[in-house]
Amino acid sequence: MKKLILYIMFFMFLAVTIYAQDDNTSQKGDIGELNTIYSNLEYNTIAFDDLKNKWFINDPGFIRELFNKFAVKNAFRINGQPADVQVVMEKANAVFDGEVIVDLRRRYYDEEFEYFAFISIDESDKVKPTPLFDPIEDGFFLKEIIGPRLYDKMQEQSYFFSDVTKEVYESKYGYYFDINLNMLNPELMFWSTTSGVRNKYLLSLFGQWGFDKVFLPGWFAPEYVGGLSLTYYDALGGDPSKYTYKLSVGTGVNVSKPFISDLPTLPLYKSGSSAYFKISGDMLKHITEELENFYFEIEGFITYSDYKYKEYGIFSANRDFVAVKNYFNVGIEYREITNMFDFGQLYAGMGISSHDLHKLRIDQATKSVVDLETIDDFDKFKHFVNFNVGIVNDGGLIQHDIKVLGGYNVIDGWGYYGAAVKAMVSSTFGFEVKVMNNFGIGTKTYDARWRGDYIVFSPILKINY
Numbered sequence: 001m002k003k004l005i006l007y008i009m010f011f012m013f014l015a016v017t018i019y020a021q022d023d024n025t026s027q028k029g030d031i032g033e034l035n036t037i038y039s040n041l042e043y044n045t046i047a048f049d050d051l052k053n054k055w056f057i058n059d060p061g062f063i064r065e066l067f068n069k070f071a072v073k074n075a076f077r078i079n080g081q082p083a084d085v086q087v088v089m090e091k092a093n094a095v096f097d098g099e100v101i102v103d104l105r106r107r108y109y110d111e112e113f114e115y116f117a118f119i120s121i122d123e124s125d126k127v128k129p130t131p132l133f134d135p136i137e138d139g140f141f142l143k144e145i146i147g148p149r150l151y152d153k154m155q156e157q158s159y160f161f162s163d164v165t166k167e168v169y170e171s172k173y174g175y176y177f178d179i180n181l182n183m184l185n186p187e188l189m190f191w192s193t194t195s196g197v198r199n200k201y202l203l204s205l206f207g208q209w210g211f212d213k214v215f216l217p218g219w220f221a222p223e224y225v226g227g228l229s230l231t232y233y234d235a236l237g238g239d240p241s242k243y244t245y246k247l248s249v250g251t252g253v254n255v256s257k258p259f260i261s262d263l264p265t266l267p268l269y270k271s272g273s274s275a276y277f278k279i280s281g282d283m284l285k286h287i288t289e290e291l292e293n294f295y296f297e298i299e300g301f302i303t304y305s306d307y308k309y310k311e312y313g314i315f316s317a318n319r320d321f322v323a324v325k326n327y328f329n330v331g332i333e334y335r336e337i338t339n340m341f342d343f344g345q346l347y348a349g350m351g352i353s354s355h356d357l358h359k360l361r362i363d364q365a366t367k368s369v370v371d372l373e374t375i376d377d378f379d380k381f382k383h384f385v386n387f388n389v390g391i392v393n394d395g396g397l398i399q400h401d402i403k404v405l406g407g408y409n410v411i412d413g414w415g416y417y418g419a420a421v422k423a424m425v426s427s428t429f430g431f432e433v434k435v436m437n438n439f440g441i442g443t444k445t446y447d448a449r450w451r452g453d454y455i456v457f458s459p460i461l462k463i464n465y
Contacts, residue, residue: 056124057102058395059159066102067095067118069146077134091132094120097339098395103129104154111155112139125235125242160395164236179463184209184432184456187229202231206248211301213329213353213386215407215416215438217454222270223252241394245281252276252301271323271358272303293335301327309367319362320372329353344393344400356380382411399424414440430460
């Protein structure tokens with residue numbers, strides 16, 4: 001009997017030892033098998049990945065809450081292993097600087113999430129952004145990490161976010177349509193389409209009152225520019241200002257001044273049919289990636305057909321006036337130079353611009369328009385250098401763009417300087433203010449008769465539909 005008991009104990013010990021060894025060698029296989037079983041429990045919707053609801057969380061405060069939950073639960077993983085404390089601290093500093101957003105994707109058939117990842121904001125314009133840590137691909141595990149309150153808040157989308165969901169009909173990633181009611185630069189986006197996975201074409205009507213680069217504001221100018229604007233994104237991301245290129249074409253229409261000026265009475269008239277064009281974008285990045293944040297701009301205004309005598313109206317006596325027929329500007333702007341203590345991103349720009357100045361007379365004796373100067377047309381151009389430095393913040397509850405700007409007329413030796421402030425609440429309503437001053441304009445020059453210091457204010461209402 002004792003021998004039987006010893007045999008039984010020996011075989012039990014041998015079986016346990018063999019099982020333990022087998023368990024150690026097959027642990028990874030078992031985990032992989034469990035993952036396979038769990039994945040098969042969920043209905044596979046891989047064919048609908050491009051149609052699932054996707055968006056980026058851009059709200060800095062909410063991102064900090066989510067990041068902190070992961071830190072408290074020690075849930076950061078890199079290649080399946082717990083993230084090093086030093087790495088987590090580096091990424092936390094990026095969160096402090098507003099350089100981190102959250103990439104989210106819902107399951108196709110319900111409101112639960114199937115993808116969650118912290119990504120750099122620079123990755124948002126890529127088709128497959130590289131996450132800072134291993135993504136969370138299970139909604140229930142995500143809820144366990146961040147808690148039901150934050151999980152429900154993400155589902156309700158009660159924060160600042162950018163929708164990048166692909167629509168079924170046009171296969172497009174959405175920016176919704178915008179109506180930007182700003183008296184100085186209004187814009188109405190009315191059509192969009194795409195020719196690829198995440199690219200986007202936006203077509204808008206636009207208006208422009210004056211030419212700030214040569215200190216020619218709208219209330220001194222005799223015409224208002226309007227036309228069509230096409231904006232193209234090669235990869236739609238979370239920042240609408242990061243377009244690939246923007247092309248605007250239009251024309252100037254004759255308008256009267258909105259108020260009585262106390263400047264001298266020599267008028268500034270529109271002198272013919274005109275065409276306007278402007279193209280800007282980050283095309284320089286195709287030369288080298290180091291120029292990715294440099295935005296190049298070319299702008300022009302051309303009078304291609306002069307008005308005849310009858311088109312100016314009827315005057316009882318001769319009428320002298322000045323006219324700006326042509327205007328050009330070439331500039332470059334460096335964006336996202338550095339983060340200014342969470343106040344916004346620093347940017348700076350400079351450029352060279354010119355406009356001509358014609359001194360004309362409506363002559364009653366000859367029934368014609370006479371040029372009072374005999375100099376060559378090229379010599380009528382006034383050349384300027386201009387600059388601007390500002391801080392812009394597009395996220396959070398309050399968005400702002402604050403900049404100082406100035407320029408100098410290298411021909412006549414006078415210049416201007418000032419500031420512009422634009423502020424919005426939830427990217428919906430706000431205001432824009434410009435304050436400009438001039439220096440060195442002599443009282444005997446033609447410029448002094450219709451150029452002066454000014455301050456202008458415009459409310460802004462942005463409607464998203």
